[in-house]
Amino acid sequence: MTGIKYEDFVDTDYEPTDTDLVCEFVLEPGEGMDMMDAAGRVASESSNGTWAALNVPDRVTELSATTFEVGDGNITVAYPGALFEDGNMAQVLSCIAGNILGMKAVESIRLNDCEWPEELATSFPGPQYGSDVKTELLDARDRPATATVPKPKVGLSTEQHAQVGYDAWVGGIDLLKDDENLTDQSFNRFEDRVKQSLEMRDRAEDETGDRKDYLVNITAETETMLDRLKLVAEQGGGFVMVDVVTAGWSSVQTVREHAERHGLAIHAHRAMHAAFDRMPHHGVSMRVLAQVARLCGVDHIHTGTAGLGKLENEDTVGINEWLQSDLYGMNDVVPVASGGLHPGIVEPLLDAIGTDVMVQAGGGIHGHPDGTAAGARALRQAVDAYQAGIPLSDYGQDHEELGVALDKWGTDTPR
Template identity: 70%
Template sequence: MTGIAYEDFLDTSYEPADTDLVCEFYLEPAAGMDIEAAASRVASESSNGTWAELQVDEFVDLSATACGIDGNRVTVAYPDALFEPGNMPQVLSCIAGNIMGMKAVERIRLLDCLWPAPLATSFPGPQFGSRVRDELFDAGDRPILATVPKPKVGLPTEEHARIGYEAWTGGIDLLKDDENLTDQSFNPFDDRLTASLAERDRAVEETGEPKSYLVNITDETAAMLERVDRAAAEGCEYVMVDVVTAGWGAVQTVRDACEDHGIAIHAHRAMHAAFDRIENHGVSMRVIAQIARLCGVDQIHTGTADLGKLENEDTVGINEWLSSDLHGLADVLPVASGGLHPGLVPELIERVGTNVCIQAGGGIHGHPDGTHAGATALRQAVDATVAGIDIAEYAADRPELAAAIDRWGTETPR
């Protein structure tokens, strides 16, 4: 008989190997169980343990080790051989799978991961990352800018494209579908793609600036691949994927297809809060962003550093990780979005820097003079901030920015 007792998965003297995937968890043990017992069960369940003694003569030891305990924070090291290279669903089934529902823990949250070179480099990482600012837009020192036509669903194709033209010519770089606009009857995918790109081309000719379109291809995987091909054939530089709802395996497949066409992936994080909003349970946005980078997205929403309408979780720290060295993999461009308007731009850039994409919806289309003026106001606020000029001073002879400040001030919406 061969087996491993729960206590065999706990060794606080263990020093993780360079090839180990090291994960940090927040744990609240179940009633009647101490943190050591809970930690050992997490390491067991997420690797090769079970609750019963086994009738097995031989097996490969793939045990994880709970190697650090600091209050409710537990560090678990996983051996490299536990993971199939380049298979994100399998990795997550280990480190964020059954353990999320174990009776041994009242609450458990995957806080952070330290990705070793063998596992990290088995994934492709981003094709472009933040290089899109220079290679697609020649944006210089400023953030690139994006907008979603509002309302985000319900606009007919022609109106969607018209709003895109108004935004592009006002100074926006990217028109973006929102998370729940795909191929509905009121605005079919193919019609929207061709109509929007025609308006993009008109805007490029008028402004002399590069412009692009984040068309939402989210669907089951085969349909997404068809939409990648369609977007590429029409000359679109991007596709957008709702990465959490589509699933990480599908994202990996789309990443391969996008590389074949040389187009970038914009990641919308819809549904992320189902995993990360409760502070003591689930999976942190930091880890979700890490997974997205490994799977190969080029830009992803990471929040507004508490300035917008949505809950945020360490936006600055996540953005810093997305730009950090990861065994040679490209970085990811963070996207700040959700309740932004021109009056928030100076504080936002102070908090998150300029190597970002700033996206505003209502803060553009809700401008009293319409979408074109709203886009102009956002661009003016960015240009002023990057130049070190107070936006109120800059607005003195720029009526679009003045009207935006008059309407919204510097208040954060809810």
């Protein structure tokens, strides 16, 4: 038997093994605590310790987390792989982002980054398509994919919603997208919206010769999501959308399993993410949320606009690089830039985040003075100008819709 106390969970000589999950935390110790005190309590509470000193079998200590780096305001903790159930994201997060966020031993604490060991990472399916979605389901091989949300995002009738989709598709947009709070309301019923919008998609495909599709928000109770997913597949849709944070990661894992059966890609909206990641000193970073989303199997996820849209600035570039990095052969994820975008921002946006992305604009399409179809053409013209290496101002002189958009919005970022 071995006695274990808080200080036994700190070992600055420890070297993580290949099977450890390594987590970096930013923290401020609680009143009366120093960094070493807090470091021991974080590793203890998130593995197999408690407030009282315990006498336990020696084998139990092999499952203890170890804080092996203690810095000025940050610690790094190694968790033995045996602590985790394969393929169970809820259990993993209950450990590394569970009780520790509410401990009195820390004034604040944020899970900032993770290094996922191969055995644990590959117990999750990862994306079905990843960036291949741009060629397998769309015609966006050598350019950013484009998407739009009808505006206003709630309140349109089914017929109005489908018409907006048609106008955007024929204007050159690849994807129509429901927004996070449109599901099955009385003014726009889910089943009718799916059927009518996909009928309009088929019409737009016939007229343009390009593949188009619809990111259908199926977010609901899990069994309802599966029913909605099946309906999308039966109607010939290629994508479903899930509000991954509000729905929960277990639901996302279930949707991923069923989506593969039907060949559907998953678009992840991150509504509620800022409840976890907005404060730089507490919660869970967007980088970690994006990592979790990739492991659970989404094909696209919103990652911000590198400060160029209406949302708070964040590490969009670093997050995107991780989503597109090699991870034990797992498919990558297409980052989605959205939130206050319009044609005049496309050039600096793509300079910042690259072109292997999706660009989504709502008001920046539908607010065009000449309507949705013209706004869609303006956005595609901005993308085409960037791909051709032509300044937007020059391209706008020969492309009326882009010129009008630049006259209206210039290159300012909204708030």
